[in-house]
Amino acid sequence: MQRVLINKLIEWKNNNNFKPLILEGARQVGKTWLILEFSKKHFDDYIYINFESDSLVKSIFNDDLKIDKIIEQLSIHYNKEIDPNKTIIILDEIQECSRALTSLKYFCEHNIKYRLIASGSLLRIASNKGSSFPVGKIELLHLYPMTFSEFLLANNEEKLLNYLNTINSIEKIPELSFNKLKSYLEIYYITGGMPESIKTYLETKDLEKVQKVLSTLILFYKRDFIKYLDGKDINRINTVFESLPTQLSKKNKKFSFKVMKENARAREYIDSIQWLTDIHLIYKIYKNNAAGLPIKNYQDNNSFKLYMCDIGLLNNMFNVSIDTLSKENNEKIAYFKGSITDNFILQSLINLFDQKPYYWSILNPSHEVDFLIEYKNNIIPIEVKSNENIKSKSLNVYKEKYKTTTILRIRFSMQNICLDGDVLNIPIFLVDKTNILIDLALNLLKSN
Structure with missing residues (x-):
């Protein structure tokens, strides 16, 4: 498999004015694999430290955090010379050693020779348990689940992906390529972007085995709840987590505490929601009022939606089969399919723009725009359709309300690429090219 983020790691290596790097992301998104792959290809040697499996190494960080002493003890422990010009030091599962997390500050301040890269899925939780998070002393990169483009690459579809990378105009995708991409998208809806589920699909082509892998991953997440939290907190976090499919299958996907439990109060569960967002398992998307x-200045802190970090995990919780998802215009599963499509678009946009979108809604009459993104000093409303239906009443209402500031509107659907006035229709499977298509559309609109 190939991960696009490795290019960012190479940039970090080639930058002489570097800081220790932390690669964060949800559990099982492939952080360790990517770091090791990068280290093997771009360094002569590496020292791999896993604080979860090697508890003895924690003692090296228990005393004062003098860099020379730490390097000396690591060299002795692993019986390996640490050459700052050739060796990278990998600190994996760093949340298990708060002193190691603190040490990154001193590696930045007192010693610029050694390359350090750390990873962990619970860094922010560790910082709340007495450790000193090295704010301003580290570089931070986030690894998301594998994108649809990376999924195509894993399926040896280099030519198809190369064709998509050459798109430089608002023109329809040829029918053969369109149908092929649509078929892959239906599979990706099941596998999602978790590397283990994609690996299982590539090796077996068995989607039932993929579902078992995803069910196991969800079980691991729930075991993490038990590992890091107290009893009452575990119950509340489980309640929030398990309510996501129900929350997202509602016509109005705004998060409702009453859906979880009758008479549930926000103050009882708000910390649980924050915990799940801190470990990057869910995304919290706020309403925007203008x-x-x-865009952040108009955030409504009292209205939000919760989405899963990965469409495969969400689909597994829904337990919707690929046969069901592939059926067009099935009213019985319309909300389920709509929710899965929304989640796919959301996680793709977050990966692409490295920012969380917002959503917009009004009452009397009720209208809602699925997402708002800020792009090159423009606010762009986005509506998501899970099939070929392209009626966009809410987009029209939004445009009427904000005529002077709405230059471009986007609709994701299963129709082909087109620019109808100021509405850009993007096929759902081209979401990873959204920024390129926006630029093309904006240039066309400016020239007309």
Whole structure:
């Protein structure tokens, strides 16, 4: 498999003015694999430290955090010379050793020779348990689940992906390529972007085995709840987590505490929601009340939606089969299919733009735009359709309300690429090319 983020790691290596690097992300998104792959290809040697499996190494960080002493003890422990010009030091599962997390500050301040890269899925939780998080002393990269483009690459579809990478105009995708991409998308809806589930699919082509892998991953996440939390917190986090399919299958996907439990109060569960977002298992998307810049200034803190970090995990919780998902215009599963499509678009946009979108809604009459993104000083409303239906009443209402600031509107659907006035229709499987298509559409609109 290939991960696009490795290019960012190479940039970090080639930068002479570097800081220790932390690669964060949800559990099982492939952080360790990517770091090791990068280290093997771009360094002469590496020292791999796993604080979860090697508890003895923690003692090296128990005393004062003098860099020379730490390097000396690591060299002795692993019986290996640490050459700052050739060796990278990998600190995996760093949340298990708060002193190691603190040490990154001193590696930045007192010693610029050694390359350190750390990873862990619970870094922020560790920082709340007495460790000193090295704010400003580290570089931070986030690894998301594998994108649809990376999924195509894993399936040896280099030519298809190369064709998509050459798109430089608003023109329809040829029918053969369109149908092929649509078929792959239906499979990706099941596998999602978790590397283990994609690996299982590539090796077996058995989607039932993929579902078993995803069920096991969800079980691991729930065991993490038990490992890091107290009893009452575990119950509340499980309640929030398990309510996601129900929350997202509602017509109004705004998070409702009453859906979880009758008489449930926000103050009882808000910390649980924050914990799940901190470990990057869910995304919290706020409502936006206006079309002003910067977009964050108009955030409604009392209205939000929760999505899963990965479409495969969400689909596994829904337990919707590929045969069901492939059926067009099935009213019985319309909300389920809509929720899965929304989640796919959301996780792809977050990966692409490295920012969380917002959503917009009004009452009387009720209208809602699925997402708002801020892009090159423009606020762009986005509507998501899970099939070929392209009626966009809410997009029209939004445009009427914010005529002067709405230059471009986007609709994701299963129709082909087109620009109808200021509405850009993007096939769902081209979401990873959204930024390129926006630029093309904006240039066309400016020239007309």
